[in-house]
Amino acid sequence: METSNIIVQKFSGVTVGSAKRMRKVLQLIKNSNNNSDLIIVMSAISPKKKIHGTTSKLIQATKELLVKKATHSFEILNEIEENHINILNKLITDNEELRLETEKRIKEECNALREFLKALEIIKEITPKSSDTILSTGEKLVGIVFTAYMKNEGIDTELIDLEKLITDVYDDSLIDTNFYLKTLVPKLSEIFSNCKAKVPLVTGFIGSFPLGILETIGRGYSDFTASLVSLAVNAKEVQIYKNISGIYSADPLVVEKAYVLPYITPEEASELVFYGLKTINPLCMDIARNQKIRIKSINNPDNPGTLIGPCSDEYKNVKSTVVLIKKDVLIYNINCRKGSVAHGTMKKVFDTFNKFGIQLDLVSTSQMNLSIALSNDVDKLDLVTTELKNIGKVSIRPHMAILSVVGRSLKSQVGFAGRIFTALADNNINIHMISQGQSEINISCVINQESKALALKCVYDLIYTDEEKKE
Structure with missing residues (x-):
């Protein structure tokens, strides 16, 4: 399969945090699809800030499960479920059958999590795998809503749930760069070779880890998923859409002259992430040595943003400090x-x-x-x-x-x-x-x-x- 024209577009939770923002994302996808083949990767919904997002709420529900009992965790889950259904109702207003079918899938997913939470309360133990199972719900829910919306808008799509991508790995010492490149990337290649949809949508959650996905990859793990998908299909580049325009030369709220850097190397990005830059997941840098990752603004998609990738003569004299x-x-x-x-x-x-x-x-x-x-x-x-x-x-x-x-x-x-x-x-x-x-x-x-x-x-x-x- 010829894949040189594929672009992987990854959308952060804030960019899909409401029906209004999802409409903006869909329009961007439509515009991009005219020039390139696309694969979409999405984070769980964040209505405003990450701390208020679905993933943060699921983490809270997990932590409080054995302290405040499952009924309190159910309240958090009820809020998550209601938010996704409200967004769905605003997006799909002219296809009652599709809307009801999608609402049913949302409720089924949340009910399955409720039963799982009840079981955890009884056994009084939450393992890393259990925590990962809970977290995976966020990416599945946004995937269910947005694929229905894409279909309603006439886009040929398919939801690819990667929750079971990692199986039978119980030793954390086996999780390294070779594992990602030699085990997960071939699996992803096979998945996409069998996918017939023109614009597949991929869940940002890629499976359970021995120590848990947050411990192993960290927050922003869907960035890393997008990088792996890009390698699997030999994509032209990964475009990570956020509310910011790219990586700045300094905090623009403090330094008025600060500007968006057009290019940095993976080595520079690694150092920046280590010292507090939260723009991208740090594990992406191991992958970025062999591919291009571009940080872009959902509010100004025509702006090139910041490119992270191998150094070439084109960027030899570009400032990056x-x-x-x-x-x-x-x-x-x-x-x-x-x-x-x-x-x-x-x-x-x-x-x-x-x-x-x-x-x-x-x-x-x-x-x-x-x-x-x-x-x-x-x-x-x-x-x-x-x-x-x-x-x-x-x-x-x-x-x-x-x-x-x-x-x-x-x-x-x-x-x-x-x-x-x-x-x-x-x-x-x-x-x-x-x-x-x-x-x-x-x-x-x-x-x-x-x-x-x-x-x-x-x-x-x-x-x-x-x-x-x-x-």
């Missing part, structure tokens, strides 16, 4: 009793944080101290301190932020880090930790959170004033 802030950070400092930070000490510390599933953002060492920057909303930090009490005295400094500068051009700029730190000092901004990765495309430091806006502006001005001088 980003300045960003990760706020709500704390510094966890250990003053070692033995007088020095030994190899065994660091291993113990890292193993302990890993045991409790806590991500470390920055690490800095001196002869007697080990300093770690991490998000201040992590759970079980007190348990970490208890386990490390024999190593040394622990102190915590809250209200911090991480300032990061990411860009492939940093490799060639001698003394650039020094200019950044000088600019911060000139603005009376104290630096508590400094880090530069081996890739040399990222420089990060920890500052007081109250200085984050000023730090962002002065570093941005330094970088882009320097670049303007060179031109």
Whole structure:
């Protein structure tokens, strides 16, 4: 099958969060279908923000199931069901048979989840697989509604539910890049080779993982699904539609001059995601090394947005430096009793944080101290301190932020880090930790959170004033 003209369009939950927004998405699909073959991937509905979305509500229902009983989880599910039916009723007004048939499917899906929740309440245990089964409902419901809407508008479509794509995998150590590329991609290739619909719609949920999909892939897992689908059909590119125009050179709410970057490499995107950019799921970057992923705005689809993909001569001289802030950070400092930070000490510390599933953002060492920057909303930090009490005295400094500068051009700029730190000092901004990765495309430091806006502006001005001088 010739697939060079295929585009995978992935729509975030906010872009399909209401009947009005779904109409806009459908029009975009119709316009795009004139020039390319399409495969559509959708996230679960988010009426406004992700925190109010279907996936977040299902996570809440899962967490509260054994605490507040199934009746409370049913209230959350009733709200989800009602929202999808209300959207359906607004979209399909001239085909009563299709509308009723679709409403029946929505209710059947929600009733099946209610029975599942009852069973979990009885056995009083929620496994990662159980949690994944609950989460999968969000993508299935939006798929049911939108495929019915597409059919009502005369588009030849088929809903492809990927909930069972992953089967018989019980060992988390088997889940790696090879598993995705050599097991899941061939399965997806077979699925699409057998699909006769002109515009198939794919659920963003791809199956249950040994540790759960949120632990293994994280939020935004439908981005990753779209990347896998793209590889499976050798697509021209993945287009991820959001409410933003792309990846900005800085937060446009803080820096007025910030603009949408036309292009960044997967390596740059990986660093940006690690330090707080929530535009795309980080696992996509492993896939993006071999394909093109474009972040686009649902409100301005004609704008090219930001392309993430392999570097070529076309993008050789394109600016890509980003300045960003990760706020709500704390510094966890250990003053070692033995007088020095030994190899065994660091291993113990890292193993302990890993045991409790806590991500470390920055690490800095001196002869007697080990300093770690991490998000201040992590759970079980007190348990970490208890386990490390024999190593040394622990102190915590809250209200911090991480300032990061990411860009492939940093490799060639001698003394650039020094200019950044000088600019911060000139603005009376104290630096508590400094880090530069081996890739040399990222420089990060920890500052007081109250200085984050000023730090962002002065570093941005330094970088882009320097670049303007060179031109």
